[in-house]
Amino acid sequence: MSRAIYPGSFDPVTLGHLDIIKRSSEIFDEVIIGVLNNTSKSPLFSLEERVNMLNEVVSDIPNVKAVSFDGLLVEFAKENDIKVIVRGLRAVTDFEYELQMAQSNRKIAPDIDTLFLTTNIEYAYLSSSIVKEFASYGVDVNELVPELVALELKKKMGIDK
């Protein structure tokens, strides 16, 4: 059985992420979305909120589930019999960092490969940070994130309509 992990912060999940999730779910038997418990970043949504939102938005994709993890990604992958790490590439600016991560991971875990999916051009500019910035100014983010996330963002920002 082919099992992949799509790791990230997902603070919050966007339609760009969801596009990568759907496409990976067609490539692999099982896709685990690994939500990183990164203590060096201070997220808008708690780890539990991010995992719950992801599980809600992927509830119609049977071979995908979101879980949280901390520590080294490749260790988590090994423990869960995962052989492939999926990452999304939006632009050249993502490339240098992603290449470094992929090569470092391969150094410590030669059995695990990183697979890059290029973004759907429609979402090439989209990031969780942009979404949070827009939402904080009351800009409508309905076309950037799943409906549930847009609602949760409004609650977080104290905008209830």
Ligand code: ADP
């Ligand atoms: P991280 O903090 O690890 O960068 P993110 O949640 O920002 O986590 O992103 C997780 C993954 O999704 C990364 O591989 C990132 O490049 C990818 N990604 C983010 N936004 C998009 C998008 N709009 N289209 C395609 N891939 C994306």
